[in-house]
Amino acid sequence: MKALIRKDLYTQKASAFLLTALWFIIFTNFFTDGQPVRHVLLLIFVAYFIAISTSNKAFEKESVLINSLPVTRKQFVLAKYASGFIWFGLSAAAVLFYIYLFDTFAPFPTRMMTIPEVLIALGCFYVIISLFYPLQFKAGYVLATSLTIALPLLSMMSFRIILNIMENPRMVAEQQFFLHTADLITTNQWTIALSVLLVSALLTWLSILLSIRIVRKIDFDHG
Template identity: 45%
Template sequence: MKLKALILKDLYTQKVYIYFFSMMWFVIVTNFFTDGSPFRHVLLLTILAFWLASSTNANTKSFEGESVLINSLPITRRQIVLAKYTSGLMWFAFAAIAVLVYIFLFDTFAPFPTRMMHVDEFILSLSGYYILLSVFYPILFQAGYHISSIVTFVFAFVVSMGIRIFHNMVENPGLTFMPGIVETLESNATLLMFVFIAFSIFITLISYGLSVRIYERKDF
């Protein structure tokens, strides 16, 4: 019950304008997602879920004030950190519903082919989302919201650039070895997905342990 209350606290204290900004964010980036590519829907879901989860800590002073209040309650700091990581599932569920509605409207009214997301795509998005949270939360507990947001953004940007570079290499006819690499990746797609999921779980567990260690040493 304590864990549930801590999770719901993040929901109740979420700023209303964040939801409006989320709706505007869909409109702003629509041009990027108009081809209906499933990969871009996965990316959209990952980013939206992270935006909702991270924005609950946007006010650094409020976060520190809440920490003082929460730590005066009969709960452990480990439970507080666990609630932060667990609440990520709640925000992911909200984002998934929003993206599914978006895809349905896109499929119904847009003049481009698309389809609803598959289960494996949701799992990949969830894994990528928790990797972002795993970067964000330890830095949040140590240095605050603004620094953690900047570091996570830089991390996501570097990864996305790496993916883009690989995509450009695949389309470069001068790199004759790339088709073989792509064929190998495609033939082992299921294995790679499980490796990515396992990596996400591993990183999340390390991040959680690090966050607990940092937060337990905090002096509020």
């Protein structure tokens, strides 16, 4: 399984890292106003984009590797999920360094991410890839990407709607609701982080079982 994880690391294209910069444009416009939700969303989808970039080849092509290495199909699936930790770690380092630069040098109000915020991002990241991998193994990379790419779009739309509400002086009740929700999240970050991680762990476990079942039924014999 370690060989499969190394394969994902070594075969990742440099272009994937360059394209990942698009998420910085989408979520921060290359500057940060200090809103923690922007940083959490940025980390989630930077890690997500890099992780799925290693799966952009047809699954049948990877069957050559499965048949040539002393690994089982179960190990192949587990390696995909395990490599997510590596991609998330690299993404977290990049995002935190990005925030540090603005916190230190730029005249924009911001702060570093807290540990619970990083854990929330980790949990949400695994929720997304738990949806992606079974879809990829069953229906292919294009469909899996198309369906899961809707998540960042919905996130941006929801975030924009909330900002519009907060700027509308006539929507006092809605503003109080969002302010109260933000206060609860801020004061109970560890509780929320642990809850997200527990839900993520359950979904990831179910996703792994489903992915293994799907992969075992795929015929890789090319005669």
